[in-house]
Amino acid sequence: MDKRTLRTRRVALLLTLLALIVAACDSDSAVEQPTPLPPDVLRLLFTYGSEKDAWVKAVTRTFNAANQRIASGKRVVVEPVPVGSVEGGMDIVEGRAQPALWSPASRLTLPVVNEANLAANGKPLVEESECRDLVISPTVIAMWRPMAEALGYPEKAIGWADLLKLATSPNGWADYGKPQWGRFRFGHTHPDFSNSGLQSIVAIAYAATGKQRGMTPEDIAKPDVQQFMREIESSIAHYGRSTGFFGEAMALRGTPYLSAAVLYENIVIENNSDPIKRSRLEFPLVAIYPKEGALLTDHPACIPDMPYMTAELREAAELYRKFLLEEAQQRRALEFGFRPADPSIPLTAPFTPENGVDPRQPQTTLAVPSAATIRAIRELWEQQKRPVNLTMVFDISGSMRERNRMENARNGAAAFVDQLSDSDRLTLIAFNDKQTVVFDDLPVGPNRERMKREILSLIPGGGTALYDSIAFAIERQQERLSRDAINALVVMTDGEDNQSKRFLDATALMDRFGMTAESEVDISIFTIGYDLNEAGLRPLRIIAERGRGAFYEGKVENIREVYLEISTFF
């Protein structure tokens, strides 16, 4: 697939995922009609990167309770809505949302969204110099403390080059005297959807060029930069849409799942300082501030330059932004693990070594590259990212006839195939009380249309041997595991298992196939519980949790969106 087609598909996917969110909001409002606003109230929509949600919600409650008014006497009521950083900007560009104030996680998003608005509406969306930073958090490599110590932490400065060495070594952690930790397993989010994913690939590109600013598209085109990107990406467990997901999954699943992931410093603090979260960690996490330089999430708050912005809205946005920058609100940011944008507030607790962070770091920050350079990095990543070697395990039992389940699931799976890259490989196993290999280990590029036709012609009937079918799929996949690819299963089922003979429950299945640190090559298992009750969902959660993947609950109405959401992991 050429780059343009892939980019178009990505945009289409983004729009679909947004439509899912909008649809969810609509259904809420259908149930609960909002009370009409009194005439003296001005509603201010504030969309922002979800990383700072807890702080924003806490301080906005204070703002709304304080009856703040603009010059006309209208009371300002702020409605805070967390969204993905890139998505939030594209919402405005595409006319789906009209916030008076928008705050993505970092300034890295601004050239990307400004470029999009220039193309769509003839001018940049925001004046970058007019944006005000609300809080700061460096983007870090979060690593388990013993693993970081094996690399020389805290005495030795660690960087991307150290990770590259680990990622490309066939011995993994054995090179550092820790063979029991297995291979180096790394995670960052998908750069088309998530700020931290975009920051990850920009930071990797900077490390490859040896620069800290002034990086150009010509730098990105150099073969050694391409090789650096490919080799770092070769250790990726999978991608994903949410930085929060990686933080949660890493904390819950421990060292066999990931050795390190790109997260924000505040997530490291949160996991270490919250007693409940701390108690479930296998080891404490520490923040590695890469020695080649780190990008900051500076959470700029920007007033969009769009026709819907009235003078009153602008005045209200400025009033609210000023409030967020006042000392009381800035001090509260510390509680949530953010560095206040107000530099007069010292970085006291929780910025302590016990929480795995160092307020004297990073030693070097990386400059935001130009829009053209960011575009070149995204294209490079698209070429060098880890391909996927995937098996879809698709339930065709008789119950799939009910309520249009089959038709919608087939459409969802076909849309999923559209999101895969040409170089990805796909197997389809349809199952009821037995397993049928519909097509086997085919490259997606030349077979995409055939694959979709096969999926769209699946016919339901028979019982459900879920556990044995997953075992069948794993064993087949194990025969052709690729070290150079993300090996994954996407399992969709609408029924509880009533036919398996070898494995009678999810625990038995995962005792046999669950993740271990020692495995040479990992298989990630993503599960979709489709139109199921809680008892039916529980085993699928266990399988995803112990299978390095993620669990989703699907309904007839949203199964397509669930499939598309899973595609962001690849």
Place this chain on the structure above:
Amino acid sequence: MRVGYTNPNESNGGFMFLMALTHAYLDRTAAATVAELTDPKFAEYVRRIARAVSIEPLNSSGILMDNMMRQGPATYDLVILHEALAIENYQIAIKRHNIPLRVFYPKYNLYSEHPMCLIDHPSFTPQQREAAKIYQDFLLSREIQELARAYGYRPAVTDVPIFVEGSPFNDPEIRAMGVSNSIGQTLVQPDGNTLKQILAIWNRVVN
């Protein structure tokens, strides 16, 4: 070297930076002339400086100082801005980064005098003019000039001393950061046409 400065097209601090650079090139205090600046050697000199300070400039000195205090030595080795901002942020740098600031004055320097001007326009009534004059006199009163000094500004009224007991300029910590009565040799500002020329050369080599 990571040098922060403000955009000379938008900020007084940025323009003063350009003036100091120009006189460092000329190595004299006397005003520059258009003929000297059209010499390709000057453009080459500006180009070398611009390449060395390639951090994207900001549009205001206040924002630049805030950024330096927020991001610290990870982003900036030095910034070029007004002395008052350095004095005002001395304690902040220690509290936030545990590193004191150090002040250096360029060899050829100039003051930011903050002139306050009464606008000569027919729409202004005599009463407005009188009111503006009262306000101007107030700002130049001893009490307010001393208040300005507390914020790190050198009083414009010469009978209000700068280095005196109770003034931040006399604070041993502020003196230790390099704040001094010797601010370098005061350069002579050229005519408007030459100023435009300096800005045009900068814009050409930077863009």
